[in-house]
Amino acid sequence: MTERRLWPYRLRLRTPFRGLHERRGCLIAGSVGWGEFAPFDDYDTEADARWLSAALEQADGKWPDRVRDGVEVNAIIPAVAPEQAAAMAVASGCRTIKVKVGDAEGLARVAAVREALPTAALRVDVNGQWTVPQAARALADLAGFGLEYAEQPVRTIEQMRQLRELVEVPLAADEVIRVDRRFDEVAEVADVAVLKVAPLGGVAATVEAARRIGLPVVISSALDSSLGLAAAVAAACALPEPPLACGLGTGALFAQDTTAVTLMPQDGWLPTVPSPSPRSDLVRAKDDLAMWRARIESALATHR
Ligand SMILES: [Mg+2]
Structure with a gap:
């Protein structure tokens, strides 16, 4: 996982939601695209692990076939x-x-x-x-x-x-x-x-x-x-x-x-849309990288 490209981000919200003024997360690169890993701060490792599964399904896998548009x-x-x-x-x-x-x-x-x-x-x-x-x-x-x-x-x-x-x-x-x-x-x-x-x-x-x-x-x-x-x-x-x-x-x-x-x-x-790519000018929240890397590593360890 450490060798994967990670793209931490912080996005401003228009209206505070869940007490938040900005939404923080980390995009994870995979074999078919990018997945979004954005568990909230108060989530535990078990919850993080499920969120990581979703991100990896999007980055590496294939979604189930759709039956409506x-x-x-x-x-x-x-x-x-x-x-x-x-x-x-x-x-x-x-x-x-x-x-x-x-x-x-x-x-x-x-x-x-x-x-x-x-x-x-x-x-x-x-x-x-x-x-x-x-x-x-x-x-x-x-x-x-x-x-x-x-x-x-x-x-x-x-x-x-x-x-x-x-x-x-x-x-x-x-x-x-x-x-x-x-x-x-x-x-x-x-x-x-x-x-x-x-x-x-x-x-x-x-x-x-x-x-x-x-x-x-x-x-x-x-x-x-x-x-x-x-x-x-x-x-x-x-x-x-x-x-x-x-x-x-x-x-x-x-x-x-x-x-x-x-x-x-x-x-x-x-x-419905194909899984999108990140915008090229998405600002990297560099200060958050170590935190996301650690969270992703612990979430992965829970999986094993
Ligand atoms: Mg609700």
Whole structure:
């Protein structure tokens, strides 16, 4: 691995996301192209190892054959002021809008988006921040806006199970799959599975996870640059059943990208693309090279 070409990068984000103002990662060269290795700082070596599998699948391997040419995507509205949320939702051109809630302005943000787009499908994502009673109350308030689903209103699979008894709004599972890897229990506590390609270990691993879980699927970005997004679109296009509108409109959150052309939905639709190459003028974050090399080496050691 040390002999491979590594290309560390730092990309500015337009809007802070997951508390981040820039997205850091490392591109890895392989026999057919480049793969993206961009686990977040708080990921452990096991999680890094899965992300590395995804990067190496992209750099050296072949994605499963696609059965469709593109996917519908949702707009993603981060924790911004309600007026800005409505403006972002309208500008996205998407028919499905996912709104981050869980903070004090969550309800007002959803209300503003609903008022601006009366017929859009609305989803909320809470990233597991509520207790079961908080979630039951908040979802009762939010239900009036007509939600397609609420993603991880609570954090654990046991809490999801309890909440499901209390609310009518369909629930989607993200963290219990991506972090807890409770594949065989998800269908008991949720109506929709949110799958992220790199954290699951690649395109083939994502298609397999979808089969194992057996729920309608949303393929979502892990705040990937357009290199990682191409892998996510490949997974969405390889699923035997068409996914629900996918969380792959995240290119809009980036002020800079690893590729010359950012993968951005047109009218809510993202076409499949061949795995792209890095832009030639992508700045190398040289100070990060030693850190990424060490992370990649430990991730590889976990594999052996
Ligand atoms: Mg989520």
